[in-house]
Amino acid sequence: MRLERRADTPLALAAAAPIGAVIAALAISGVLIAAAGASPLDAYAAMLRGAFGSRLAITETLARATPLILTGLAAAVAFRARLWNIGGEGQLYMGALVTAWLGHSVLVGLPPPLAILLMMLAGMAAGAALLLGPVILRVRYGVDEVVTTLLLNFVVILFVGMMIEGPLRDPFAFGWPQSVPVDDALMLPALVERTRLHVGLLIAIVAALVVALIGARTTFGMRSRAAGLSPRAAAFAGVSLPRTLLGIGLLSGALAGLAGAVEVAGLKGAVTTDLSPGYGYAGIVVAMLAALNPIGIVASALFVAVAFVGADAMSRAVGTPSFIADVIVAVSLLTMLVALLFTSYRIRR
Template sequence: MRFERREQIPPALAVLTPLIAVAISLALAGGLIALAGAPVLTAFGKIITGAFGSKLAVTETLARTAPLILTGLAAAVAFRARLWNIGAEGQLYLGAIAVAAASAHLFGGLPGFVQIPLLFITGALAGMILLLIPLWLRLRFQVDEVVTTLLLNFVAVLFVSMLIDTVLKDPLAFGWPQSVPVAPEAELPRIIPRSRLHIGLLVAVVLAFIVHFLQSRTAFGLQSRAAGLNPSGAAFAGVPLGRTLVLVAMLSGGLAGLAGAVEVMGITSYVTTELSPGYGYSGIVVAMLAGLNPLGVVLAALFTAVMFVGADAMSRSLAVPSYIADVTVALSLLTMLVAIFFTQYRIRR
């Protein structure tokens, strides 16, 4: 028996791959739920009800989908060009703290229709800068960006912690470690009144279509795909690898930084070290479940948000640990990696 690389991936197999991966991960998670002593079908029903069973549940699920779309796009864009950005979590935090600082001390007096776009740009620039550092180390010294981007996550979170305990500490927080809040004009408008669902979701979906267009209809998209498929061949064909990777890093880091901006401006209004429940790391799972397809990222982010929100409801109802959601998302990544392997290779005698 041997593995033989497929010359062409069947379209039906490419579509079924993420569905099969999700189904297997849910089956494995069902086994864990059974071990916890809860009825499996009832538990899955509670997850669906917890995510879509009421207006509050639906809006909460969609609100969590927005940052997952952005971090998923950040990972998908980078991975497509073989730039292994594992640092979306740190880029998210840096984008968030940059927005809080800029709104409080730079753009605070501006009206909302001016301030909100400026803060989006500020958050994106902060994320870009954090990713350009490991890219420079890779291009200049051949340092593996997997290590540098991962370690910079901890550096970024500690840097944010220092700022919210010192120069950006909210004097009205009664000693609680949080940043100064963004100006009221900078808060994102709500799609549904008296809910946490804001226009950041629409921004994320529009960006998914823009990224899809960039990757499928522009020279930049062709060059980034070529750099990912075969860097040596792309360089021989005249693709400027260094410039292409810089543009990819700017787009990827900018999307992750924008996720932090959206979370602060749309949900919390201030920054704490618990701002993200792991959106940056979950974005990697989202990107892989989507097969690095920007439009697929939207559906994969929705699935991940459903698991996170629904698992909380299931935990309260059945006394099952809510960490089942984290396990299910992690299993989805593992099963997706195996599924991707079998889409690219077939077994031969």
């Protein structure tokens, strides 16, 4: 038995791979749920009710999916060009911190639409600037960006902690460590009244469409795909790899920074050190589940959001640990990697 690379991947197989990976992940996780003494079918039914069983549940699920779409896009853009950006968490926090600062002081007094636009752009710029250093180190000196981006996450979170305990501390937070809040007039409008679902969801969906358009219809998208498929061949064809990687790094960091800006201006209102429950890392899973497809990322982000939001309801209903959601997401990544292997290779005797 041996693996043989496919000349091309059938469209039906490529479409079925993510679905099969999710089904396999649910089956494997179901074994663990059964071992915990609960019925897997009852547990998954409770999870779906917790995520879609009411108006509030649906809006909470969509609100949780919003930053996951953006961090998933950030990972997918970079990974497609073989730029391994593991720093989405830090880039998200930088975008959030800059947004809170500008939305509390600098931009107050401007027309709200203009101020919100400037906040979003500033958050994107902060995320892009954070990734720029690791990309330059890789292009100029060959430094592994996996290490630099991963370690920067911890540096940024410590920096955020310092800022919200110091210059950006909210004096009216009664000792709770959080940043100054974004002015109420500059918060993103709600999509559904009396819920936490906000316009950030539309921003995330538009971002997915724009990234898909860039990848499919622009020379920059073609160069980034070429750099990911074969760097040597791309360089031989005249593609400037350093310039392409810098552009990809700026776009990837900007998307992660936008996730932080949207989360603060749309939902939280201020920055805390637990602003993100791991959106930057979960974005990698979202991107891989979608096979790095920008449109597929919207669906995979919704799947991950269902697992996270519905886990609490499942835990209350059947008595399973709530962290089973993390297990489902992690197993989904592993099964998706196996599925991607068999979309690229076939087994031969």
